[in-house]
Amino acid sequence: MSTTDKEDAAAAPVVPPWDSFVAIGDSFTEGMTDALEDGSDDPLYVGWADRLAMEISRRRIAAGQEPLKYANLAIRGKLIGQVNREQLDAAIMMKPALMSIIAGGNDMIRPGSSADKVTTLLEEMVVKVRAHGIEVLLCAHYAPRHSPVLELTRPTVAIFNSNLWSIARRHGCYVMDQWGLRSLNDTAIWAPDRLHLTGEGHQIMMNAALEALGQPIVDADYQTPAPAGKDRFAASENIAWVKDHLWPWVKRHSRGRSSGDGRSPKYPQLVPVTDDFLE
Structure with a gap:
């Protein structure tokens, strides 16, 4: 190959x-809280996965x-068991070339959860998908x-991530690395619930997904660390968060309720992603 050919290829x-x-998956892949329109009581969330699909x-x-x-x-x-029962087979039936399986976050914030049990089920899901020749994108959690x-x-989370990297190596999966993203330490890119x-945060994750997939990124500075002093919430903010977000979450889950109860997927069937995708 000539020098010119190499330059053209590059x-x-x-x-x-x-x-x-x-x-x-769960809320992370649904796209909360990357709302398409502000002010709606029940907004359509865009999120990293939609952004990735569009790119x-x-x-x-x-x-x-x-x-x-x-x-x-x-x-x-959704817990990982629910994702497995309610979403996995439907996704496989669509015979996609690529599937992202990102679940377990809701399991791990519950007291007494076992990262080993969560990743055992995750590997079973990965094996099932890979048996159909579908490529898999996973995520090492924040x-x-x-x-x-x-x-x-x-x-x-550290045990979960260690197991996940091993799963990815065994089964040839892509992994986007939330754990290593220092830009996520910036409190400004987190919603008030901190979950x-x-x-802006979903745009960062879209870039992380592109990089994991071996694709050129969109934003060259997406890994820039959080500004000094912006990586922790103040004590007064923590007190307000417990009152406004943590305690309501505890009460809801103690009653066996979930924020996803009664909800349906936003895009339950394959649709072409064209310029008017979000209109």
């Missing part, structure tokens, strides 16, 4: 190889290929440092 855009993508489709269309087909079955509040209560889950990301 300059050529990277065309995503997947023609279809299905995302399953992959944009690149495919620019290369003269058909737009990506995309479904998102994720529903807020290391909660910004909140003294959520920080108590760090040991459980969900803002639109």
Whole structure:
């Protein structure tokens, strides 16, 4: 190959190889709290997965290929067992080229949860999907440092992530690394409940997903660490959070209720991601 040919190859855009993508999971993949429109009592959330689907489709269309087909079955509040029972088989039946399986976060914030049990089920799900020739995107969960209560889950999350990297190696999965993203330590990109990301946070995760998939990123600075002094909430903010968010969450779950009760997936079937996707 000549020097000119090599330069042309290097300059050529990277065309995503997947023609279809299905995302399953909980609120993180549903997209909370990256609202499409502000002020709605029940907004449509966009989130990293929708953003990823739009970027992959944009690149495919620019290369003269058909737009990506995309479904998102994720529903807020779901435990990994529910994701397995309610979403996995439906996702496999769509025969996508790529599937993201991101679950277990709601399990790990519950007292007495076992990261080993969660990842045992996760591996069973991965094996089932990979047996159909579907590529899998996983996620190493965030290391909660910004909140003294959520920080108590760090040991459980660390075990989960260690197991997840082993699962990915055994079964040839992609992994986006929330744990290692120092930009997520910025308190400004977290919603008031401290469990969900803002639109800026989901944009960061979209870049992390692109990088995990071997695709060019959109924002070169997405890994920039949080500004000094912005990586922890103040004591007064922690007190307000306990009153306004933690205590209502405890009461709801003590009654066996979930924020996802009665909800349906926002994109239950594969749809082409075109320019008017979110209109």
